[in-house]
Amino acid sequence: MWKQLCSRKRSEDMNPTNSDNRNDREPYVVTSKGHTAAAINAAAKAGEWIKNRQGHVKELGSKTSAQDLVTEVDKGVEQMIRRLILTHYPDHAILGEESVQPGADALTAALEEGQKHDYLWIVDPIDGTTNFVHGFPFYCVSIALVVKGELTVGVIYDPIRDEMFVAEKGKGAYMHGIPTSVSAEADPGSSLVAMGFPPDRTFAQPANMAGLQQILPQIRGVRAGGSAALHLAYVAAGRVDGYWEVGLSPWDCAAGVLLVLESGGKVTDTLGNPYDIGTRHVVASNGRIHDFLVASLGEAKATGYNK
Ligand code: IPD
Ligand code: CA
Ligand code: CA
Numbered sequence: 001m002w003k004q005l006c007s008r009k010r011s012e013d014m015n016p017t018n019s020d021n022r023n024d025r026e027p028y029v030v031t032s033k034g035h036t037a038a039a040i041n042a043a044a045k046a047g048e049w050i051k052n053r054q055g056h057v058k059e060l061g062s063k064t065s066a067q068d069l070v071t072e073v074d075k076g077v078e079q080m081i082r083r084l085i086l087t088h089y090p091d092h093a094i095l096g097e098e099s100v101q102p103g104a105d106a107l108t109a110a111l112e113e114g115q116k117h118d119y120l121w122i123v124d125p126i127d128g129t130t131n132f133v134h135g136f137p138f139y140c141v142s143i144a145l146v147v148k149g150e151l152t153v154g155v156i157y158d159p160i161r162d163e164m165f166v167a168e169k170g171k172g173a174y175m176h177g178i179p180t181s182v183s184a185e186a187d188p189g190s191s192l193v194a195m196g197f198p199p200d201r202t203f204a205q206p207a208n209m210a211g212l213q214q215i216l217p218q219i220r221g222v223r224a225g226g227s228a229a230l231h232l233a234y235v236a237a238g239r240v241d242g243y244w245e246v247g248l249s250p251w252d253c254a255a256g257v258l259l260v261l262e263s264g265g266k267v268t269d270t271l272g273n274p275y276d277i278g279t280r281h282v283v284a285s286n287g288r289i290h291d292f293l294v295a296s297l298g299e300a301k302a303t304g305y306n307k
Pocket of ligand 3: 126
């Protein structure tokens with residue numbers, strides 16, 4: 001079971017690309033009942049619940065298409081996270097994937113409604129449902145808090161590896177209390193880059209295939225693990241140098257975006273504009289290979305903004 005460890009403020013002069021001594025720092029134990037602690041607590045409990053149900057799915061359903069899966073575990077875990085957050089913050093709003101009708105219009109409306117509130121939690125109960133269903137051990141819980149329009153807390157929990165990634169606006173990002181930082185790789189040819197394929201096969205799949213075709217021959221390798229949130233956490237932790245995907249939703253990336261930014265990385269849309277919570281086509285990187293990724297997607301007309 002994950003221990004409740006969290007952040008120590010990153011020192012002003014710390015070079016985010018320098019990993020020396022990072023592992024020597026003593027983890028800081030969370031004692032407050034703050035927003036971050038509430039998110040960590042909810043993610044830890046939800047993750048444990050999910051892991052124990054892998055291989056025991058009873059109700060397998062689909063949403064927008066046969067590839068867009070949902071199980072009783074996704075729905076149950078979202079309810080659990082809602083209850084845990086609302087116990088502490090009954091007047092906060094929650095945008096959870098399983099509480100929004102499938103489709104772009106419903107998402108836009110739900111996001112607009114959520115953004116009317118000063119405190120908006122954005123929850124993906126299982127990011128990587130297809131992996132969960134198949135027993136492919138790469139999925140996570142993703143919880144973000146947006147305060148007055150600003151991403152303030154991001155927590156991603158991988159229950160398989162017991163890895164809790166935590167970011168707080170202006171205070172850095174951590175994994176079990178140890179600061180995370182993006183990689184220093186500046187050469188696209190030596191880069192490992194993650195990407196993904198949303199279930200949508202008419203719009204998103206051709207765009208992501210075109211991007212793959214353009215980028216793969218120019219880099220060391222591509223990973224498409226099936227969890228946008230974990231890929232973003234891996235950019236933050238320097239395990240991959242970049243990530244892109246056309247066709248995401250806010251719950252896929254809100255927490256991960258803050259992790260990347262607070263780890264010294266960069267996040268934009270696929271045109272290179274700053275990320276905001278409504279951005280659906282996302283590029284995240286260590287900053288050093290960012291222009292390469294954005295330019296490559298543009299050259300391949302693979303930004304998702306071409307039609
Ligand atoms: C999906 C995963 C997948 C990504 C899709 C997402 P879900 O989320 O993050 O990796 O390619 O775009 O929809 O449905 O498993 O929560
Ligand atoms: Ca998701
Ligand atoms: Ca999900």
